Amino acid sequence: MKTILAVDDSGSLRQMLSFSLKAAGYGVIEAIDGEDGLNKAKQQTVDLVLTDQNMPGMDGLSLIKALRAMKNYQSVPILMLTTESGDDIKAMGRAAGANGWLVKPFDPARLTEVVKKLIG
Amino acid sequence: MGMLSRESTSDLMETQVMRLLSGVSTHGDQHLAEVERDLVQMDVLLNEAIKKLCTSFMAIHHAIDLQQETLKSMLSTGKPAPEQAARLEMLREEIGQHVGAAVTGLQFQDMTSQLIGRMVQHLAGLRDVFGELGTNGTAGLPESGSEEMLVMLNRISDRVGARCSELAGAVRSTVNQRHMESGDIELF
Numbered sequence: 001m002k003t004i005l006a007v008d009d010s011g012s013l014r015q016m017l018s019f020s021l022k023a024a025g026y027g028v029i030e031a032i033d034g035e036d037g038l039n040k041a042k043q044q045t046v047d048l049v050l051t052d053q054n055m056p057g058m059d060g061l062s063l064i065k066a067l068r069a070m071k072n073y074q075s076v077p078i079l080m081l082t083t084e085s086g087d088d089i090k091a092m093g094r095a096a097g098a099n100g101w102l103v104k105p106f107d108p109a110r111l112t113e114v115v116k117k118l119i120g
Numbered sequence: 121m122g123m124l125s126r127e128s129t130s131d132l133m134e135t136q137v138m139r140l141l142s143g144v145s146t147h148g149d150q151h152l153a154e155v156e157r158d159l160v161q162m163d164v165l166l167n168e169a170i171k172k173l174c175t176s177f178m179a180i181h182h183a184i185d186l187q188q189e190t191l192k193s194m195l196s197t198g199k200p201a202p203e204q205a206a207r208l209e210m211l212r213e214e215i216g217q218h219v220g221a222a223v224t225g226l227q228f229q230d231m232t233s234q235l236i237g238r239m240v241q242h243l244a245g246l247r248d249v250f251g252e253l254g255t256n257g258t259a260g261l262p263e264s265g266s267e268e269m270l271v272m273l274n275r276i277s278d279r280v281g282a283r284c285s286e287l288a289g290a291v292r293s294t295v296n297q298r299h300m301e302s303g304d305i306e307l308f
Contacts, residue, residue, distance in 0.1 A: 010230040016223050054234070054294050083231055083295045085304065094308045103303025105227035108220045114305055 002119050003027040003044070007037035007051040007063065008081070013104075017050065017081075020108035026115065034058025038066050045072045047119045050102075053082035053089070061096050068097035077118040081106060133266055136273035143277050147249055147284040151242040154291070158235045158242075161298065165235075168300035169228035176222035180215055187211045224302050234295050245287035252279050 004026050006017040018028045029046060031037035033055040041049065049067060053060035060080055067073040080093045081102045090101050100114065190207050194200045200208075253276065297303070 008230075010233065013227055013230045016226055020220075020223055083234060083297060085296050090306070098308065100305065100307040102305050104230060104297070105224045105300060105302055107302035108223050109217075110302060110305060114307070117307075 001025065001027045002047040003029060004115065005029045005031060005037060005041055005046040005049045005051075007031040007034065007049065007055070007060070009033050009052065009055040013052070016108075017106075017111075020106075020111060021115070023108070024112040024115070034060065034063035034066075037063050041067055041070075041073065045076070047076065048115060049073075049076060049078040050081050050115075051078065053080060053084055053093075061092055064093070064096040064098055079114070079118075130266070132270050133273070136270055136277065140273055140277045140280070143280050143284075144249060144253065147280065148246060150284070151246045151249075151287075154242050155239045158239045158293075161295070162232050162235045164298060165228055165231055165300055169225045172225035172300055173222055176218045176225060179218040180222070183211050183215045183218065187215070225300060228300060231295050231297055238291055238293065238295075241287070241291045245284065245291075248283045248287075249280055252276060252283060 004021055006014055006021070006028055007030075008014050008017065009032055014030045014032075018030060021028050029040050029044070031040050034051070035058045037049070037051060038058065049063075051060040051063055058066075060082065064078050064080075067076070067078060077099045078097060079100045079102055080098045081104060083104045085101075085103045093101055099118065102111065102114070187208065190204055190211070194204050
């Protein structure tokens with residue numbers, strides 16, 4: 001089973017992500033912010049990372065940069081899932097190493113379609 | 121400040137008081153306009169989310185009723201007819217779609233909590249502005265001469281302005297959504 005790391009400070013959003021991805025047959029590890037996400041990513045190399053941008057402490061962009069600096073996360077797909085949709089911040093996400101940008105709220109069918117496209 | 125004539129001191133005093141009042145009014149208005157904007161946006165998001173959730177809930181309830189009827193009918197005949205199996209499959213897909221719509225609607229809390237956080241920061245900013253007036257205003261009115269009063273008014277105006285500039289830079293809007301429809305997806 002492919003495993004996805006879902007990083008978001010909103011409990012309800014993590015719950016919805018977990019529900020949608022598990023229903024599509026993926027394993028899900030939840031993290032409450034960037035720092036928690038980084039620690040969990042170190043404990044187990046996951047197949048895909050989905051992260052929010054605005055979180056207390058370490059934000060999504062910093063998490064992506066930290067993950068891309070790790071040898072085992074250089075080619076793991078990372079998607080940003082955020083309320084932000086400005087071109088500037090998207091460009092920053094791309095430069096940091098994100099593979100895609102999803103604007104909230106997400107539709108479970110469209111989300112799993114994208115995930116399937118990236119990791120099968 | 122050097123010696124000033126009574127008239128010029130009075131003029132300067134008037135200018136400083138006007139500057140202070142204008143600063144408080146402008147900054148207060150800016151903060152309240154932001155709060156008002158966020159409240160309107162939050163109201164739209166909450167209304168749409170609740171409508172979406174009510175519709176999904178009723179649709180799921182209806183589809184489950186139909187599913188139960190089909191199951192009952194299948195159990196009474198003992199053997200499922202092909203059209204019953206097809207109907208069950210159709211209902212399963214229908215329920216899945218309504219659950220998906222409900223999942224989208226249930227994400228309202230993430231957005232509204234960010235908007236509430238921003239409003240709280242703006243209200244705190246207003247409190248700071250009024251706090252500056254309270255702390256440095258009437259409680260510290262100089263007893264001697266108007267020149268000290270001028271210095272004090274100038275200082276209060278500067279501090280009110282500084283507080284507002286600090287806040288304006290710190291409170292960036294992170295929620296652009298005006299509806300509860302699912303957002304765009306872009307793969308790089």
